[in-house]
Amino acid sequence: MSAKKSLPTNLIEAIRYFSDLDICTDFVAELRWPHGPHCPDCGCVEFSYLTTRRLWKCKACKRQYSVKVGTIFEDSKLGLDKWLPAVWLIANSKNGISSHELGRALGVTQKSAWFMLHRIRLAMQTGSFDKLDGTVEVDETFIGGKARNMHKDVRKRRVTGTGGKDKKVVVGVKQRGGPIRAAVVPDTRHATLHAHVHENVAPGAAVHTDALRSYSGLDKDFAHETVDHAEFYVDGQVHTNGTENFWSLLKRGLHGTYVHVEPFHLFRYLDERVFTFNMRELDDYGRFATVLRLAAGRRLTYAELTGQR
Numbered sequence: 001m002s003a004k005k006s007l008p009t010n011l012i013e014a015i016r017y018f019s020d021l022d023i024c025t026d027f028v029a030e031l032r033w034p035h036g037p038h039c040p041d042c043g044c045v046e047f048s049y050l051t052t053r054r055l056w057k058c059k060a061c062k063r064q065y066s067v068k069v070g071t072i073f074e075d076s077k078l079g080l081d082k083w084l085p086a087v088w089l090i091a092n093s094k095n096g097i098s099s100h101e102l103g104r105a106l107g108v109t110q111k112s113a114w115f116m117l118h119r120i121r122l123a124m125q126t127g128s129f130d131k132l133d134g135t136v137e138v139d140e141t142f143i144g145g146k147a148r149n150m151h152k153d154v155r156k157r158r159v160t161g162t163g164g165k166d167k168k169v170v171v172g173v174k175q176r177g178g179p180i181r182a183a184v185v186p187d188t189r190h191a192t193l194h195a196h197v198h199e200n201v202a203p204g205a206a207v208h209t210d211a212l213r214s215y216s217g218l219d220k221d222f223a224h225e226t227v228d229h230a231e232f233y234v235d236g237q238v239h240t241n242g243t244e245n246f247w248s249l250l251k252r253g254l255h256g257t258y259v260h261v262e263p264f265h266l267f268r269y270l271d272e273r274v275f276t277f278n279m280r281e282l283d284d285y286g287r288f289a290t291v292l293r294l295a296a297g298r299r300l301t302y303a304e305l306t307g308q309r
């Protein structure tokens with residue numbers, strides 16, 4: 001095992017640190033096997049280590065396994081010396097990074113970079129946790145169908161004024177002083193939004209929404225209050241400023257970095273932005289290590305994810 005160096009704190013240090021494949025292997029091994037390596041087949045903790053090939057060999061079933069097996073890095077020809085800097089870049093990019101940019105930065109093809117991006121985003125999906133409680137903001141926004149870049153005829157067909165057929169509806173649910181969740185939903189109908197709120201918010205919580213009629217009736221199960229965006233003041237503590245901050249971050253990334261996000265991939269992009277937003281209190285190393293733990297398939301509680309313990 002290689003000698004310990006002090007942990008990286010920025011991109012340059014990370015690239016230098018992870019240029020050594022033995023250090024990469026040790027690093028991922030310690031994250032995914034905090035109590036020592038074990039065979040993914042039979043669970044046996046006895047092994048020999050094949051130094052030159054960086055493989056473990058199970059003493060019981062003789063199977064050889066790498067640190068990549070069972071992680072998002074499995075089946076990839078790219079080495080951890082490419083993967084770990086990629087995780088660092090993606091975990092710490094505020095507005096997102098395109099596959100072209102990532103490919104250039106790592107010296108891999110755009111196709112490889114695209115694949116890495118998607119795998120890493122998959123790791124950033126934090127799954128579902130307990131329902132949000134306390135004061136919870138619920139707000140919707142429309143993504144896509146950018147009219148000004150379209151040809152006039154196309155524009156006529158596609159733009160319908162109220163959000164439009166080609167736009168995707170994204171609903172944000174944010175606990176005041178806590179995490180945000182964002183998801184693509186089919187429409188802004190009463191039934192859709194009510195189901196979404198019930199899935200994500202604990203009964204009895206204070207729910208703040210805008211004045212959209214689809215939200216009416218939430219007061220049966222929640223302490224529902226509405227904000228009228230037409231008003232120039234924020235009515236005391238009733239506001240959706242947290243979700244609106246998130247929308248501006250989201251849209252800045254969409255318009256600046258990503259030329260076009262396929263509707264099919266929008267949810268992955270959302271996961272990435274949600275992660276960045278919820279992890280904004282962590283430093284670069286903290287965000288990197290969090291994504292890496294997720295990538296290595298370790299289950300984490302929300303408290304661990306946010307560093308609250």
Ligand SMILES: [Zn+2]
Nearest residue numbers: 039042058061
């Ligand atoms: Zn085994």
